[in-house]
Amino acid sequence: MAKLTAKQEKFIIALMQTNTVVDACKQAGITSNTGHKYLNDPDFKQEYLNVRRETMQQATNKLQQSAVLAVETLENVMVDAENSTPSARVQASRSILEYAYRSLELDDMQRRIEQLEERLGQ
Template structure:
């Protein structure tokens, strides 16, 4: 596979930092037309997708670490008899909703694994 050149890498990095396309090409020090050309290259598209995926993996890891603390907060509100009933109900609903979603995701992952095994066997 082709590698990105230095200017393309700088633009890729800028796309991850800036909130707009215009901000990204200006930060990278390239013309808008050049940025559009880079953006349309298959090798650039793939590199950009991979970079975004990597960034989201880091965000997901951070969220997963914070989730234990979040559950403790929800449990605390849910069990606080001095908290307003609406807060207690919302906390309980949130805990239950996420517990069900976790089970659904586990079930989907198992089904996908079975489909992949079937596809690989054939």
């Protein structure tokens, strides 16, 4: 992959921090035409995609780190008859069951995909 220029790198950072291409161009100190030219460049597109994927991976990691606490919070609401309303307890129970079933479904689908891949590989 080709090395990006300093302006291209600055533009990628601006794209990640702003809501529009026009705003990103302004923040990066480039014209709108230059910004669109960069966005059409295959090397730039790939690097921008890499940065976006890395950002989403970091967000996913943060969510996974919080998952245990979220489940514990739901469990606490579910079992706390003294401080939780009945509707909150029911909702927490439903959430736990829903996510547990989804997890089983995903595990089952993963297992089936792996079996299919094994068959196709033979």
